[in-house]
Amino acid sequence: MIEAVRAGLEERADPVKALEMQAYMKSGMPFLGVQKPGRVALLKSLPQLHDRDVWLDAIRMLWREATYREERYIALSLSGDRRFQSVDLLPWFDEMIVTGAWWDYVDEIASKRVGPLLRSTPGVVRPLMLRWSADADRWRRRTSVICQLGAKGATDVDLLTACVDANVDDPDFFLRKGIGWALREFAKTEPGWVRSFVEARPGLSPLSRREALKHL
Numbered sequence: 001m002i003e004a005v006r007a008g009l010e011e012r013a014d015p016v017k018a019l020e021m022q023a024y025m026k027s028g029m030p031f032l033g034v035q036k037p038g039r040v041a042l043l044k045s046l047p048q049l050h051d052r053d054v055w056l057d058a059i060r061m062l063w064r065e066a067t068y069r070e071e072r073y074i075a076l077s078l079s080g081d082r083r084f085q086s087v088d089l090l091p092w093f094d095e096m097i098v099t100g101a102w103w104d105y106v107d108e109i110a111s112k113r114v115g116p117l118l119r120s121t122p123g124v125v126r127p128l129m130l131r132w133s134a135d136a137d138r139w140r141r142r143t144s145v146i147c148q149l150g151a152k153g154a155t156d157v158d159l160l161t162a163c164v165d166a167n168v169d170d171p172d173f174f175l176r177k178g179i180g181w182a183l184r185e186f187a188k189t190e191p192g193w194v195r196s197f198v199e200a201r202p203g204l205s206p207l208s209r210r211e212a213l214k215h216l
Contacts, residue, residue: 001047001058005074008042009034025069025104032068039070043077052084056092063096076105080112087121090114090128097139103174110143111150118147119154126159133166141167142178149182152189160186161197168203179204180211191216 009032018033025031034042049055055078062075076096079089093113097106118125129147132140144163148155160182167175187194198204198212 001049002061004046005042005062005071008045009039009068009070009074012038012042021069025102027069027102029066029069029072032070034070039073039077043074055081055084056089060092063099072100072105076108079109085113085116087117087124090117090125094140097143098137101139103142106139106142107146110147114143115147115149115151118156118159119151122156126156129159130162133163138170138172138175141170142174145175145178146182149185155186155189157190157193164197165201168201168208171205173207176205176207177211180208180214183208183212184214187212187216 012032012034014033014035016033017035018031021027021031021033021035049058059075059078062071062078066072066075079093079096093109096109100106100109114125114129118129129144133144135141135144141163145160145167148160164179164182167179170176183194183197194212195216198209204212
C-alpha cells in the first residue's frame with residue numbers, strides 16, 4: 001500500500017503546481033503538485049486492505065513518515081474507511097489534529113471523522129469535545145467548535161453553545177472563522193436559533209458574527 005501510494009504520487013507529480021500549492025497552503029512541508037483529481041484517481045487504484053490493524057499501521061506510517069504533503073492527504077482519505085470507524089480511533093485522530101496543525105487537515109478530521117463518532121458515541125466523544133474546547137491547542141479547540149458541521153437536526157445544541165462560548169473571546173483567526181462557520185451551517189437548519197444566539201452575544205467578533213449571519 002505505502003509503496004503504491006508513493007509511486008503513484010511520484011508518477012503524477014507536477015513541479016510547477018507543487019510550488020503553487022505550497023505557497024497557497026503556507027506549508028513548510030513541500031508538495032509534489034498532485035491535485036485532488038489525481039489523488040482521487042490514485043486512491044481508486046490502491047489495493048484494498050481488509051485487516052484493520054494493517055490498515056491503521058499503513059495510515060500511521062504514511063502520516064508520520066511523510067516527506068510530501070500529499071502523502072498526508074492520502075493517509076487522511078484512507079482514514080475515513082467506514083468499515084473500520086470506531087471510537088477507539090480518537091487518539092489517532094487527535095494525533096493527526098495536533099501534528100497536522102493546519103486547516104486543510106483539521107477541518108476534514110473534525111467534520112468527517114470526529115463528528116460522526118460524536119453522533120454514534122456521544123457518551124465518549126461529547127466530554128472530550130468539552131475538554132478540547134478549553135484546550136491549549138487551538139486546533140483541538142477549532143475541532144470542538146466545527147465537529148458538528150452537517151449534523152443538521154442531530155446537532156447537540158448545548159455542546160455547540162458550550163464550545164462556542166468557551167472560545168468567543170479568542171483572538172485567533174481560525175477560532176473566529178470556525179465559530180462563524182459552525183453557526184452559519186446550523187443556521188440552515190435553525191435560523192431563528194442562530195440569530196438569537198448571535199444577538200445575545202455582543203462579544204462575538206465581527207468575523208464570527210458576519211459569517212454566522214451570512215445567509216440570514
